Amino acid sequence: MKLLRREKTVPLDDRLAALARAADLADGRLDAGAVAAARSVVGRAGTRRSLSVDHTAVALAGATGSGKSSLFNLLSGTSLAAVGVTRPTTSTAQAALWEGTGAGPLLDWLQIPRRHEVLGSADRPGSAAPLGSADRPSSPDHPGSPGRPGSPTWPGSPGPVETRAPDGEAAGLILLDLPDHDSIEPSHRLEVDRLVELVDLLVWVLDPQKYADAAVHDRYLRPLARHRDVMVVVLNQVDRLSPAAAERCQADLRRLLDEDGLAGVPVVAVSARTGQGVPELRSLLTSRVADRRSWAARLAADVGTAAETLLDASATTVPGTGVARSTAVDASGPAGDRPLPAPVDGLVRPLGDALAEAAGVPAVVRAVARAHVHRSIAATGWPPTRWVRRLRPDPLRRLRLGLSADSSAGEITGRTSLPVATVVQRSQMDTAIREAAEAASAELPAPWAAAVRRAARSRGDELEDGLDRAVATTSLGESGRPRWWRLAGAAQWLAFAVTLAGAFWLLGLLVVDYLRLPQPYLPTVGEAPWPTVLLAGGVLLGLVIALLSRVTALLGARRRARRAARALRTGVDRVTREFVLDPVAAELSRYRGFTEAVTVARDEGRP
Structure with missing residues (x-):
């Protein structure tokens, strides 16, 4: 024995919520x-569900001369609808209500006109007096509308609100x-x-002369293909x-309906004249x-049609090409399963390169x-010449950067002194x-791709200030001194002290010689006197220390520049x-949420 498994469908409540979310997400992006x-x-839908679900509004719609008014009178057993040869005969919607409270x-x-007739009452069908609408004020055009003795009425509405059908079948x-x-x-x-947008069930009354008229097929039947479960087609006047x-x-009508996407819609051949x-x-x-x-169907x-309309708007053709994007949303498959663009993380590196150049990161690294090197020379250079180095401006302080190295400088306020991005840099x-x-x-449809492009530039006015900040x-790693x-x-x-000692010693010897005083004992290192050794050795030692410090500073500058480049790049990223x-x-x-919501709203199953 085979067990038939029911196809799982999305509840109507969930589909309505999904459609509302899809509309919110599409706002400003789609048509x-x-x-x-x-x-x-x-x-x-919210309004209809809050009204009576025990009533079904069925509309007879059709072209001029199709006989829908005659069929209406025959089905209701009344003479409410006027029938004649003058066209159009029906100028406003007429309604007949079978029993049902509320x-x-x-x-x-529905805003139906002011009259309907009581069905199945003590009066004989077809002879009941025209009465006011069940829930509307009376009309001076219908003197019988003030209601019959004992008939229940709404305040300010003289007509009865209940009618009875035999055996309650309808x-x-x-x-x-x-x-x-x-x-x-x-x-x-x-x-x-x-x-047509409001009623629960649509009955299209066609006649043999105009059943293939494009006006009804193109304007109503084909666009309502999703409503085949709440549609009936009547071929009237078959007695002719x-x-x-x-x-x-x-059979030809059946073929046309199938082409309209209405396969399975009941087609009933009737004759309002003979009752066939x-x-x-x-x-x-x-x-x-x-x-x-029927109301839920x-x-x-309606939800499915609205979701399809959103999908059609999402698959707009690319301007200037006249063809739709090949990657547009496919209405035939689950939207949420389709691949999305590459991760945004993959775009950080190439975009960051251009923004780093515009932000002056290479200049800051240099x-x-x-x-x-400047600070190293100022700290390790020969003492008598250090003041010369200190007279030169610090490269970072000239750019108003690295001030945090000096605790007394405080935090930077305002923009840096980096050069403004050039036209070429801005273009890049x-x-x-x-x-x-x-x-x-x-991989996005044209409207969503345009929205992504707008989003990419949405904060363009703040970008330069953000990069500068x-x-x-x-932190450029300048706070610590090696x-x-x-x-x-x-x-x-x-070394400077040794140099001074040798210099003063030689100066003393010069003074003694100038005054013709006895020469003091002068120790030597080999043949060289100690004062000369101290003077020359101190100068030479200072130069060697300065040279070694410069080489070490250059190596350290490269390391610090690399660390600064990484830190700056992190900030730019x-x-x-x-x-x-x-x-x-x-x-x-937002696009992903839209496709997921539309997928739920498009569910093909019955509510």
């Missing part, structure tokens, strides 16, 4: 009309006779369009055809009303190296941002993410 249509469906708010929402049915959809009166067509011709006409097929139609409507699910179809930066946005949106606040600077500095002072890639990532996340 405003598609977004408004989706929100209208959500609002309309229909007032639904009738108000209890809850609200049957509407709509104006002609092809009427020469624009107001009639607008009324049809309005009610021979049985064979009627069969061929019905009317019992079958009445039975079909009764079963739909008794099911009490209608809302589910200044760090020069500043290290703009190009890099554009290329990053293109890479991130390469990142450079200014980056220990060997102190040792080399002390050695220089020792942080700005790159914050001002460019984070907005891009947010837009990509």
